[in-house]
Amino acid sequence: EDQVTQxxxxxxxxxxxxxxxxxxxxxxxxxxxxxxxxxPGKGPEFLFTLYSAGEEKEKERLKATLTKKESxxxxxxxxxxxxxxxxxxxxxxxxxxxxxxxxxxxxxSVIP
Amino acid sequence: NAGVTQTxxxxxxxxxxxxxxxCAQDMxxxxxxxxxxxPGMGLRLIxxxxxxxxxxxxEVPNGYNVSRSTTEDFPLRLLSxxxxxxxxxxxxxxxxxxxxxxxxxxxxxxxxxxxxL
Numbered sequence: 001e002d003q004v005t006q007x008x009x010x011x012x013x014x015x016x017x018x019x020x021x022x023x024x025x026x027x028x029x030x031x032x033x034x035x036x037x038x039x040p041g042k043g044p045e046f047l048f049t050l051y052s053a054g055e056e057k058e059k060e061r062l063k064a065t066l067t068k069k070e071s072x073x074x075x076x077x078x079x080x081x082x083x084x085x086x087x088x089x090x091x092x093x094x095x096x097x098x099x100x101x102x103x104x105x106x107x108x109s110v111i112p
Numbered sequence: 113n114a115g116v117t118q119t120x121x122x123x124x125x126x127x128x129x130x131x132x133x134x135c136a137q138d139m140x141x142x143x144x145x146x147x148x149x150x151p152g153m154g155l156r157l158i159x160x161x162x163x164x165x166x167x168x169x170x171e172v173p174n175g176y177n178v179s180r181s182t183t184e185d186f187p188l189r190l191l192s193x194x195x196x197x198x199x200x201x202x203x204x205x206x207x208x209x210x211x212x213x214x215x216x217x218x219x220x221x222x223x224x225x226x227x228x229l
Contacts, residue, residue: 031210032216034217034218036220041223042223043202044155045220046217046219046220049214091209093210100209102155103154105154
């Protein structure tokens with residue numbers, strides 16, 4: 001059973017059409033939830049860290065929120081340059097160590 | 113700061129060959145890790161290190177070796193390459209995985225694309 005699930009797997013939006021990406025997690029002992037953006041052929045680029053339920057972070061057209069069991073990445077009025085795969089990862093404590101587990105990502109395409 | 117750097121960017125190996133993927137960071141991070149990324153599988157942890165001289169296994173360690181002699185460098189060695197090791201490999205670093213919030217954030221290198229024939 002996946003501990004971090006991202007949905008949808010892929011999302012096509014028209015330029016200017018706002019939407020949200022979801023990251024749900026089942027781990028306990030959360031130490032942080034991270035959002036990354038990954039462009040084809042590149043490494044993941046850090047976007048946000050969220051730590052506690054109710055926390056929100058914003059950067060340009062992106063806004064990340066966190067609840068006790070999921071996080072949302074809201075994209076407002078997206079542009080074609082926002083097209084990328086968005087990865088969610090959770091850092092949690094378990095079995096005496098700390099684990100960073102990634103979801104499989106949401107591939108976002110923004111059509112002009 | 114250069115951040116996290118990886119070499120080579122691309123490599124082709126024959127089955128049974130060995131090689132070392134290089135990773136370096138200039139952020140004075142204690143924690144470094146190696147991931148592989150495969151289609152439909154997400155990023156999976158291979159090995160990690162919490163400081164010089166200390167390494168441990170991640171989720172998929174078989175066929176790989178690591179060592180950490182300095183804070184800056186964390187090479188990944190493929191002992192005898194197999195086609196199943198064809199993947200994209202990413203190195204990452206952070207201040208510490210135990211720190212909550214921003215200081216627990218991992219920063220990634222640009223990746224090494226490995227093809228094993």
